[in-house]
Amino acid sequence: MAEVTLTLTDAPGGVLIKLHSDAPLPQPHEDGGTVAQNLVLMALATVQQEFYTITGNAVVPVVSH
Numbered sequence: 058m059a060e061v062t063l064t065l066t067d068a069p070g071g072v073l074i075k076l077h078s079d080a081p082l083p084q085p086h087e088d089g090g091t092v093a094q095n096l097v098l099m100a101l102a103t104v105q106q107e108f109y110t111i112t113g114n115a116v117v118p119v120v121s122h
Contacts, residue, residue: 059091063100072108074116076101 059080066073076082076097083090090098105116 059093061091061093061097063097065104071114072116074101074104 059078061078062076064073064075064077066075078094078097080091080094082094082098108114108116
């Protein structure tokens with residue numbers, strides 16, 4: 058079981074996206090993760106897609122551990 062938080066904050070020139078999980082996230086193209094982690098990753102993908110559709114700018118993820 059993991060507690061996962063997705064935070065969106067206005068930032069100069071775009072938006073700051075912070076994803077925090079108290080358990081390790083699965084690596085890209087790796088099975089696993091909790092239901093909450095998988096739902097947040099799906100939400101993040103939707104945010105990225107819609108942000109690009111509306112603004113024409115890509116959201117570039119910055120990974121921090």
